[in-house]
Amino acid sequence: KQTSPAQSEFYQAVEEVLESLEPLFAKTTNYQKEAIIERMVEPERQLMFRVPWVDDEGNIQVNKGYRIEFSSTLGPYKGGLRFHPSVNASIIKFLGFEQVFKNSLTGLPIGGGKGGANFDPKGRSDGEIMRFCQSFMNELYRHIGPTTDVPAGDIGVGAREIGYLFGQYKRLTGRYDGVLTGKSLMWGGSLVRKEATGYGAVYFANYMLQNRDDSLAGKRCLISGSGNVAIYAMEKLYQLNAKPITCSDSRGTLFHDAGIDLTLIKELKEQQRGCLSKYKESYPEATYIARADYPEDGHAVWRFKADAAFPCATQNELTQGDAKALLSNGCILVSEGANMPSTKDAIDCFIKAKIAYGPGKAANAGGVATSQLEMAQNASMQSWTFEEVDAKLQHIMKNIFNIANETAAEFGQPTNLLLGANIAGFRRVADAMIEQGVV
Numbered sequence: 443k444q445t446s447p448a449q450s451e452f453y454q455a456v457e458e459v460l461e462s463l464e465p466l467f468a469k470t471t472n473y474q475k476e477a478i479i480e481r482m483v484e485p486e487r488q489l490m491f492r493v494p495w496v497d498d499e500g501n502i503q504v505n506k507g508y509r510i511e512f513s514s515t516l517g518p519y520k521g522g523l524r525f526h527p528s529v530n531a532s533i534i535k536f537l538g539f540e541q542v543f544k545n546s547l548t549g550l551p552i553g554g555g556k557g558g559a560n561f562d563p564k565g566r567s568d569g570e571i572m573r574f575c576q577s578f579m580n581e582l583y584r585h586i587g588p589t590t591d592v593p594a595g596d597i598g599v600g601a602r603e604i605g606y607l608f609g610q611y612k613r614l615t616g617r618y619d620g621v622l623t624g625k626s627l628m629w630g631g632s633l634v635r636k637e638a639t640g641y642g643a644v645y646f647a648n649y650m651l652q653n654r655d656d657s658l659a660g661k662r663c664l665i666s667g668s669g670n671v672a673i674y675a676m677e678k679l680y681q682l683n684a685k686p687i688t689c690s691d692s693r694g695t696l697f698h699d700a701g702i703d704l705t706l707i708k709e710l711k712e713q714q715r716g717c718l719s720k721y722k723e724s725y726p727e728a729t730y731i732a733r734a735d736y737p738e739d740g741h742a743v744w745r746f747k748a749d750a751a752f753p754c755a756t757q758n759e760l761t762q763g764d765a766k767a768l769l770s771n772g773c774i775l776v777s778e779g780a781n782m783p784s785t786k787d788a789i790d791c792f793i794k795a796k797i798a799y800g801p802g803k804a805a806n807a808g809g810v811a812t813s814q815l816e817m818a819q820n821a822s823m824q825s826w827t828f829e830e831v832d833a834k835l836q837h838i839m840k841n842i843f844n845i846a847n848e849t850a851a852e853f854g855q856p857t858n859l860l861l862g863a864n865i866a867g868f869r870r871v872a873d874a875m876i877e878q879g880v881v
């Protein structure tokens with residue numbers, strides 16, 4: 443902490459995990475605690491690079507690019523790329539650290555990594571996005587490969603960006619291999635990958651409720667975000683007869699008591715890449731709350747009365763004030779589609795109240811798990827059907843729930859899936875690290 447005090451998100455992620463591991467270290471002497479932790483919190487490799495590109499006006503722009511190869515203990519580095527102006531080393535490190543545990547929980551052979559750039563895609567033309575992606579890949583290509591490091595999408599990186607990145611990788615290397623996931627279905631992508639994180643977070647929520655003799659059917663649900671994860675979480679909620687009544691973006695929050703019109707949201711966000719406030723042109727009865735009018739201690743989206751909450755936008759978007767509002771409004775479930783969306787104080791409220799709380803590294807692991815299924819299809823030159831991939835996704839999410847749930851019970855805190863997920867994720871990586879020696 444003293445050597446790099448600026449990395450607050452990274453310390454937050456590490457502290458959360460280390461606190462959960464205390465009962466494990468108290469119970470077993472299998473691990474040399476300091477030695478294993480010291481290796482786990484230090485990425486194997488951190489790359490930072492310049493990304494110069496030319497905008498539509500002919501100006502030279504320069505962004506900072508990152509790829510943090512955190513752990514290759516369980517397989518090739520695997521984790522997304524984020525393009526957002528807030529990106530810095532702390533954010534990429536926290537995401538990479540989380541990814542190691544998440545990937546471990548899937549049971550699949552994937553290590554952990556994360557990358558991105560402080561590039562803001564908002565308002566940029568397709569040509570500018572393409573030139574930025576090409577420049578980003580001009581450095582990244584020498585560090586990635588289908589059996590070494592396989593990036594995917596994250597905030598600001600969807601099918602369009604993956605396409606431009608892949609095209610440049612192919613041009614630079616002359617190779618057509620599964621070096622990126624989240625590819626278009628026309629040229630190597632996997633069915634269900636687009637939907638996987640959102641669907642997975644909802645499957646996870648349903649397993650949590652089934653374990654409490656309940657289900658999602660009939661539940662009113664709050665969603666934050668309106669990007670890839672949020673949209674497909676809403677889609678699956680409707681399929682399971684639940685009702686999403688909110689969504690949000692970086693500018694504001696939308697509330698529609700009758701249920702969010704998902705077709706319209708897809709049109710506004712996936713096609714037009716526009717603003718949620720336009721929704722009211724079609725539904726004047728809906729409520730739109732601009733960011734400037736959010737409560738001082740949190741986010742407007744969590745202040746509506748509902749049974750369940752799905753944070754699907756970004757880190758630290760659900761505060762202690764929000765958690766208290768959710769609980770006093772009768773919320774019984776929180777399933778995190780985003781990475782580290784709840785602050786430490788908010789999580790403490792959920793754990794204390796013993797509601798069904800699914801931490802991101804468990805609840806949103808469906809995306810990376812399906813990315814690994816895309817890698818498997820690419821490597822074996824196969825394409826599986828939607829039903830096949832979806833069945834595998836459900837099976838993986840069920841296994842993640844089971845292992846987190848069983849581990850929580852093993853340590854005497856049966857409803858604490860944060861503890862269960864952190865210990866279970868840690869054990870697989872730590873045991874494998876020990877077997878592989880001091881490397």
Ligand code: NDP
Nearest residue numbers: 596597598639667668669670671691692755756780781809
């Ligand atoms: P998208 O870029 O598709 O969507 C992000 C959404 O969150 C947008 O609605 C965006 O608003 C909003 N948002 C982003 N940053 C902020 C911010 N600082 N404040 C308020 N709103 C914000 O990203 P994804 O849906 O892919 O990712 C969402 C979350 O899910 C992230 O935490 C990501 O790490 C996590 N995740 C994603 C996976 C995936 O497969 N895509 C896998 C696992 C986790 P706007 O439209 O205004 O930009």
